[in-house]
Amino acid sequence: MIVITFKEYFDALLEGKLLGLKCKDCGAYTCPPKAVCDSCGSRNLEKVQLSGKGVIRTFTTTYIAPAGYDKEVPYTVAMVELEEGPWIVGRLDFDKADEVGQGLIGEEVEVFGKEMPTEMFYPDKKRRVVPYFRLLR
Numbered sequence: 001m002i003v004i005t006f007k008e009y010f011d012a013l014l015e016g017k018l019l020g021l022k023c024k025d026c027g028a029y030t031c032p033p034k035a036v037c038d039s040c041g042s043r044n045l046e047k048v049q050l051s052g053k054g055v056i057r058t059f060t061t062t063y064i065a066p067a068g069y070d071k072e073v074p075y076t077v078a079m080v081e082l083e084e085g086p087w088i089v090g091r092l093d094f095d096k097a098d099e100v101g102q103g104l105i106g107e108e109v110e111v112f113g114k115e116m117p118t119e120m121f122y123p124d125k126k127r128r129v130v131p132y133f134r135l136l137r
């Protein structure tokens with residue numbers, strides 16, 4: 001059974017809300033939503049709203065884009081450990097993070113969604129919502 005559809009997940013993200021799953025068996029959180037608990041594999045899951053806050057654990061800035069993304073460079077992709085435990089991937093809401101440096105690691109951020117141009121390799125896809133992180137300091 002699907003507890004959260006991708007449409008629901010991305011609609012919420014555009015409103016600044018991060019949805020995830022809470023396991024009714026082990027209590028762990030899973031985000032982004034999947035069919036089973038990331039921790040124990042259970043399907044006994046409920047939809048929850050997460051805080052959307054976390055800490056940058058690592059990041060990388062892209063200057064030379066893969067085909068189709070050339071208008072978006074430079075952009076920085078970060079891995080953020082959420083307060084609830086899961087790690088999610090998104091972009092930082094400023095460019096050239098590597099010029100800011102390793103000090104970004106450990107910074108607190110908040111997630112939000114941004115609607116971006118659709119990708120050339122997925123012509124059937126009607127829209128593209130990208131998770132972004134803003135610094136909380």
Ligand SMILES: [Zn+2]
Binds near residue numbers: 023027028039
């Ligand atoms: Zn579980």
